[in-house]
Structures are given as C-alpha cells and as structure tokens.
Ligand SMILES: Nc1ncnc2c1ncn2[C@@H]1O[C@H](COP(=O)(O)OP(=O)(O)OP(=O)(O)O)[C@@H](O)[C@H]1O
C-alpha cells in the first residue's frame with residue numbers, strides 16, 4: 001500500500017509488545033506455578049491501539065515510535081503493517097536494550113499486568129514525521145511522552161496540526177511541575193475519570209486545555225468546552241467481553257468525528273461507539289483490519305469476536 005499523500009493523522013507514543021496469558025485458574029501466587037490456557041503476542045500501548053482503531057475507522061494514519069527490542073519487534077511491526085499504518089519513521093530499539101513488553105495475566109475475572117518501560121518513547125529526531133504530506137492532526141498516546149518530548153507541541157503547530165493527548169496512569173507524570181502548561185497547549189485532552197481525579201488532586205485544572213474529554217467507562221463520556229459541559233451515555237446494550245483499550249478506541253472514534261468538524265454530542269457519540277466496539281472484543285487492537293469499521297453505523301455486534 002502506498003502511503004503519503006493522504007496521511008491525515010500522526011500518532012506518537014510508547015509502543016509495547018503485549019504478552020497476553022489467558023485462562024489462568026487463579027492469579028499467580030508467590031512460590032507456586034500457574035499454568036495459562038493460552039498465550040498470544042500483540043502490539044500494544046495506547047498510541048498503537050488508537051492508531052489501529054483510527055485505521056479501522058477509515059483514516060490514513062502514520063505512527064512514529066521506538067519499536068520494542070528483538071525478538072518482539074517483528075510481531076509489532078507485522079501488526080503495524082497489517083493495519084496499514086505508515087511506519088517509515090519508527091526506529092528499532094538500540095542494540096542490547098531490554099524489550100519493551102507488557103505481560104498481561106487474565107483469568108477468573110481478574111487481571112494483572114507487568115510492564116518493562118525500556119526505551120525512549122520516540123526516536124531522537126521526530127522532525128521528519130511532521131513533513132508527511134497531508135497531515136492534519138497529531139495524537140500523543142500519553143502524558144509521559146509529551147513530558148519527554150515537549151518540543152512536539154511546537155513542531156505540530158509549525159506544521160499547522162491540531163493536537164490531542166491521552167493521559168495514561170503515571171505517578172511521576174502526575175507530579176511534573178509543567179503539567180498544566182503542557183496540557184493547556186493541546187486542543188483536546190482525553191483522560192479517563194480516574195486520571196482526571198488524580199490530576200485535580202494535584203491542582204491541575206481539567207479545563208486548562210481548550211477541550212477536555214473525560215472517559216467514564218460504562219457511564220459514557222463528557223466533553224468540556226469553554227465552560228460548557230456535554231455528556232453522552234455509553235452503549236448500554238453492548239456485551240462487555242474485555243475493556244482493554246476501550247479508552248484508546250474511544251479516542252479514535254472521537255477524533256474521527258472531531259476532524260470532520262462534527263459537534264460535541266456527535267464526537268462523544270462516535271467515541272462511545274468505538275469504545276463499545278472495543279469492549280465487545282477480546283484484547284486491545286488484535287484482529288482489526290484497515291477500514292473494517294469505516295461505516296460508523298456498523299453494529300457493535302460485528303465486533304463481538306474473540307480474536308486473541
Ligand atoms: N462497560 C462498558 N459498556 C459500554 N461502553 C463502555 C464500557 N466501558 C467502556 N466503555 C466505552 O469506552 C469508553 C472508554 O472507556 P474507559 O472510560 O474505561 O477508558 P479508559 O479507562 O481510558 O480505558 P483503557 O485505558 O483501558 O483503554 C467509555 O467512555 C465508553 O464509551
């Protein structure tokens with residue numbers, strides 16, 4: 001597939017390889033062995049999942065990030081390419097670096113995660129990514145990436161891009177002294193309710209960005225613009241199988257509508273729709289394909305497949 005002329009959205013953030021153990025009889029216990037029924041490997045991390053859903057919704061998307069070290073790089077790159085994401089500015093991790101992976105253990109309605117955050121999120125020189133023809137928007141997968149690369153704001157603005165930012169849970173990030181300045185520099189800030197609550201404990205105003213979306217899980221989502229609050233309920237009829245990546249999928253739905261200049265309620269509804277697709281599927285973005293949900297009226301049941 002040729003990339004370039006119509007790539008609309010650039011996603012930047014930390015990419016992981018997820019090792020997903022499912023069918024555990026119970027969570028592992030110290031000093032004992034636990035056997036899983038299945039193990040799958042998939043590309044993960046908020047930036048990747050949002051990029052994959054953006055592609056599934058019919059957008060042309062580029063992704064710029066460091067790739068996890070071998071032997072996991074190949075798995076991640078295969079999935080990036082299957083999703084038709086432009087990876088020309090992704091870079092391999094330096095030789096000898098720990099692989100950046102998340103081990104997910106899932107069983108009996110319980111889950112545990114273990115993550116090695118190994119590399120810098122992004123290549124040292126992000127400049128070339130901003131010269132991709134046709135770009136309109138930058139999505140940053142988590143606050144930590146923006147803290148590590150505050151120059152993204154200036155580069156995106158110089159390229160006339162709008163900017164969105166997910167939050168992600170990172171205690172060190174929540175205590176960063178420049179947090180309010182960084183958040184207020186983006187157009188759309190997209191925390192979930194727990195992250196929003198944590199930020200307000202640190203006196204970061206949730207409305208410091210021009211637009212703030214707060215994702216509220218099964219309740220739905222709200223959008224704050226210039227002192228106005230809009231709310232749209234989540235899809236209540238959806239069969240919830242696995243909520244992994246729901247927030248990242250929500251971002252993709254919301255941004256697809258937002259970039260089409262839809263109004264607040266429509267953007268929230270599009271986010272909720274993508275979120276409901278994600279919760280009806282197993283895993284983050286496994287089993288998606290480009291354009292799969294291009295028709296935004298695709299019934300949610302279409303997504304109800306155990307893909308892992
Ligand atoms: N149980 C549910 N039923 C229906 N829709 C849901 C449910 N959980 C999540 N969603 C949809 O997904 C959106 C995002 O979910 P949530 O608020 O859990 O994000 P999140 O915590 O950032 O998720 P994650 O970080 O795991 O990707 C919600 O706003 C809603 O539209």
Ligand SMILES: [Mg+2]
Pocket residue numbers: 166168192247248
């Ligand atoms: Mg989230």
